Amino acid sequence: MRVLAAMSGGVDSAVAAARAVDAGHDVVGVHLALSRMPGTLRTGSRGCCTVEDSNDAWRACDKLGIPYYVWDFSERFKEDVVQDFIDEYAAGRTPNPCMRCNERIKFAALLEKAIALGFDAVCTGHYAKVITDADGNPELHRAADWAKDQSYVLGVLTHEQLKHSMFPLADTPSKAEVRAEAEARGLSVAKKPDSHDICFIPDGDTAGWLAEKIEMSDGEILDETGTKVGGHTGSNQFTVGQRRGLKLGTPAADGKPRFVLEIRPKENKVIVGPHALLAIDEIKGIKVSWAGLPITEVATGAEFDCYAQVRAHGDPVPARAFVTGVTADGVTRENLTVTLGEPLRGVAPGQTVVLYQGSRVLGQATIDAARSLARPELP
Amino acid sequence: MYLDHAATTPISAPALAALTSVISRSGNPSSLHGAGRRARATVEASRETIAAAAGAHSTEVIFTSGGTEADNLAVKGLFWSRRDAEPQRTRILVSSVEHAAVQDTVEWLQKHEGAHAVWLPVDANGTVNLAALEAELADGGADSVALISCMWANNEVGTIEPIAEIVALAAAHGIPVHSDAVQAFGSVPVNFKDSGLAAMSISAHKIGGPVGVGALLLGRAVRLTPVQHGGGQERTVRSGTLDTAGIAAFAAAAQDVTGNLAAESQRIAGLRDAIIAAVRAAVPDAVLRGTDPALDPDGRLPGNAHFTFPGCEGDSLLFLLDMAGVESSTGSACTAGVPRPSHVLLAMGLDEDTARGAQRFSLGHTSTPADVDAFVAALPQAHARAKTAGMAAHVSSIQTASTR
Numbered sequence: 169m170r171v172l173a174a175m176s177g178g179v180d181s182a183v184a185a186a187r188a189v190d191a192g193h194d195v196v197g198v199h200l201a202l203s204r205m206p207g208t209l210r211t212g213s214r215g216c217c218t219v220e221d222s223n224d225a226w227r228a229c230d231k232l233g234i235p236y237y238v239w240d241f242s243e244r245f246k247e248d249v250v251q252d253f254i255d256e257y258a259a260g261r262t263p264n265p266c267m268r269c270n271e272r273i274k275f276a277a278l279l280e281k282a283i284a285l286g287f288d289a290v291c292t293g294h295y296a297k298v299i300t301d302a303d304g305n306p307e308l309h310r311a312a313d314w315a316k317d318q319s320y321v322l323g324v325l326t327h328e329q330l331k332h333s334m335f336p337l338a339d340t341p342s343k344a345e346v347r348a349e350a351e352a353r354g355l356s357v358a359k360k361p362d363s364h365d366i367c368f369i370p371d372g373d374t375a376g377w378l379a380e381k382i383e384m385s386d387g388e389i390l391d392e393t394g395t396k397v398g399g400h401t402g403s404n405q406f407t408v409g410q411r412r413g414l415k416l417g418t419p420a421a422d423g424k425p426r427f428v429l430e431i432r433p434k435e436n437k438v439i440v441g442p443h444a445l446l447a448i449d450e451i452k453g454i455k456v457s458w459a460g461l462p463i464t465e466v467a468t469g470a471e472f473d474c475y476a477q478v479r480a481h482g483d484p485v486p487a488r489a490f491v492t493g494v495t496a497d498g499v500t501r502e503n504l505t506v507t508l509g510e511p512l513r514g515v516a517p518g519q520t521v522v523l524y525q526g527s528r529v530l531g532q533a534t535i536d537a538a539r540s541l542a543r544p545e546l547p
Numbered sequence: 548m549y550l551d552h553a554a555t556t557p558i559s560a561p562a563l564a565a566l567t568s569v570i571s572r573s574g575n576p577s578s579l580h581g582a583g584r585r586a587r588a589t590v591e592a593s594r595e596t597i598a599a600a601a602g603a604h605s606t607e608v609i610f611t612s613g614g615t616e617a618d619n620l621a622v623k624g625l626f627w628s629r630r631d632a633e634p635q636r637t638r639i640l641v642s643s644v645e646h647a648a649v650q651d652t653v654e655w656l657q658k659h660e661g662a663h664a665v666w667l668p669v670d671a672n673g674t675v676n677l678a679a680l681e682a683e684l685a686d687g688g689a690d691s692v693a694l695i696s697c698m699w700a701n702n703e704v705g706t707i708e709p710i711a712e713i714v715a716l717a718a719a720h721g722i723p724v725h726s727d728a729v730q731a732f733g734s735v736p737v738n739f740k741d742s743g744l745a746a747m748s749i750s751a752h753k754i755g756g757p758v759g760v761g762a763l764l765l766g767r768a769v770r771l772t773p774v775q776h777g778g779g780q781e782r783t784v785r786s787g788t789l790d791t792a793g794i795a796a797f798a799a800a801a802q803d804v805t806g807n808l809a810a811e812s813q814r815i816a817g818l819r820d821a822i823i824a825a826v827r828a829a830v831p832d833a834v835l836r837g838t839d840p841a842l843d844p845d846g847r848l849p850g851n852a853h854f855t856f857p858g859c860e861g862d863s864l865l866f867l868l869d870m871a872g873v874e875s876s877t878g879s880a881c882t883a884g885v886p887r888p889s890h891v892l893l894a895m896g897l898d899e900d901t902a903r904g905a906q907r908f909s910l911g912h913t914s915t916p917a918d919v920d921a922f923v924a925a926l927p928q929a930h931a932r933a934k935t936a937g938m939a940a941h942v943s944s945i946q947t948a949s950t951r
Contacts, residue, residue, distance in 0.1 A: 235870075237862065237866055239862060240862070240887075252949075268949070271947045271948065271949060272947065275945075276945040276947060279945065280936075280944065281863070281936050284863075284932060284935040284936030284937075285863060285866060285867060285932055285933075285936050286870075286932060324947065324948055325947075326945075326947055326948075328945065329945065329947070455948040455949060455951070456948065457947060457948035501951065532948070533948075534948070
């Protein structure tokens with residue numbers, strides 16, 4: 169197959185490209201330029217797509233004997249990922265830029281360009297697996313190493329996108345093996361640190377970055393009884409489940425830490441409370457998609473057993489879910505209701521809930537609301 | 548099929564012969580003993596050859612590490628020396644279509660050395676607007692100008708600039724003019740003395756010499772503040788041990804290309820015109836950028852064909868042609884390998900979207916009719932695919948959860 173290997177300059181995508189070459193595919197490496205003004209050198213493990221990263225990807229392609237190009241998706245990235253990030257925070261929700269990037273850039277904009285230019289698939293260094301069933305339909309599964317598994321961030325991919333995706337690292341037992349393989353292949357990135365956090369906020373100061381982009385104003389922090397316990401400089405900086413950075417003047421009656429329970433952007437209020445009140449057991453999801461063909465219960469609306477995961481590396485919990493159709497403006501869209509078998513804490517609207525059956529990703533939804541069935545709403 | 552000679556061109560046979568025979572000999576041309584004198588003799592013979600080829604006196608040849616260094620030396624050196632002599636001379640009049648080696652240097656002087664850059668506009672062909680230059684010099688404007696810099700021929704679209712007219716306008720006010728002749732020397736007739744320029748940059752690897760050596764032609768009476776200090780070589784203007792072998796190869800290349808200039812430029816122009824005709828036939832809506840040689844045969848570099856292809860991204864075309872074995876360029880400088888819309892095209896009045904669809908095809912001494920045929924064969928399919936891919940970077944038709 170003609171395969172376009174997306175290469176970040178990191179070790180995972182370099183080894184993935186190498187394996188695609190070994191498998192006999194006709195591979196071309198591409199680095200996505202997502203910033204109009206990339207930094208020159210990688211400083212630490214935050215941030216990505218500096219000139220140094222591009223050069224690292226280039227060297228890897230030299231070693232593999234494959235062509236290397238850099239394609240500019242900075243405009244699309246700014247609109248679909250960065251602006252979405254800002255808009256979600258402004259609305260009091262917690263965005264998931266990595267999912268948006270996979271959904272709209274890596275496996276949409278890049279994939280479309282690749283197909284137009286004659287490629288059959290886009291290959292990345294994600295730890296995930298695509299299995300094709302007997303009828304040629306793709307299924308998305310967890311990688312062999314559940315600790316490194318990244319199927320969560322790929323949960324938003326559709327049937328069409330999965331048909332053209334390739335994840336050569338699927339069956340690798342561990343990250344250490346990938347690094348060892350990179351070393352054995354003579355790839356200079358074998359010891360390069362992984363990047364984490366948000367690639368377009370290199371110094372990790374999300375609150376500071378947001379303060380420059382969203383108009384924030386001072387507001388109140390209230391506890392679960394409605395009593396004022398502190399002030400903030402902008403409700404949009406907070407996320408549900410957050411404990412740090414609250415700077416509360418008044419300690420809790422029990423002396424225990426308080427956590428963000430709710431953000432109310434319209435009133436510019438942040439509600440905090442004890443850990444116990446973070447627990448929720450029902451999630452309502454919108455903007456639903458299925459990773460491959462939907463299971464039969466999607467069409468029938470019947471409830472089905474599954475596991476729900478709300479964080480990239482969080483533990484899945486047993487759950488029961490069902491789909492309903494909601495019509496608005498003449499369009500019927502799927503909504504998801506997930507009832508958890510065990511409570512989850514720190515579930516923020518805007519985040520993604522991914523549903524699994526065994527190792528298979530069924531699909532995902534954006535969390536619209538999360539509540540505890542037993543508890544009343546907060547004042 | 549290599550169609551990117553404007554970027555660099557294969558080393559010519561005479562240059563390679565000179566390079567390999569001289570490199571195995573050792574000797575610092577600045578040393579006073581026998582070995583040094585032998586090296587120096589080689590350098591001086593080369594200097595005379597290059598001077599003759601460029602229409603200069605041998606004392607006017609300052610060897611550098613290439614065109615970029617020559618541009619830096621000329622622009623910085625002239626600015627600093629002029630401003631030191633007359634502090635009110637802080638303005639630099641420079642065309643808006645210069646190579647980064649001049650443009651970035653001027654921008655740096657503006658940011659850090661108190662220079663004021665005046666970017667002279669160009670017309671739709673990329674030709675400098677002489678009236679604008681005149682206006683800058685009029686009514687005492689000339690008194691604050693340190694220097695003027697305008698390239699002899701543009702590296703992206705091949706347009707040849709009105710250097711004689713620019714020098715005439717400047718001479719009336721005693722303003723030195725520098726010209727980046729890196730693309731022009733060896734392609735079209737270039738004579739330093741006749742031009743009246745104060746300084747002129749040339750580069751070996753654009754004319755079949757090796758990478759790593761070039762020269763600044765510098766008038767004997769011109770004061771220049773050095774950039775690189777040290778042992779005082781090259782009239783104390785440019786210190787550093789000279790690359791004897793590189794210089795010998797440069798001289799061989801210079802002699803070769805200027806000796807054959809008329810015949811070779813005609814041959815190459817024929818191939819260029821064949822490419823232009825082929826593109827127009829295969830892609831009727833492609834637009835030739837830069838002076839049209841059919842209308843002004845002497846207004847464009849003989850080896851340069853540059854087009855914008857509507858609805859296509861230059862990098863897609865480059866990729867598809869590259870896969871088909873045709874090596875071309877988007878024509879503009881890259882940061883981290885990402886082609887940006889060219890400042891030259893933007894200065895010529897194109898909008899960003901149009902400028903993004905640019906592709907430059909340039910010919911050289913190794914180009915043959917077979918190269919043109921291979922290009923003609925590869926173009927239609929490459930263009931068709933590029934057009935399909937064209938909008939993918941801007942508008943996606945793949946429906947996902949967020950878009951439904």
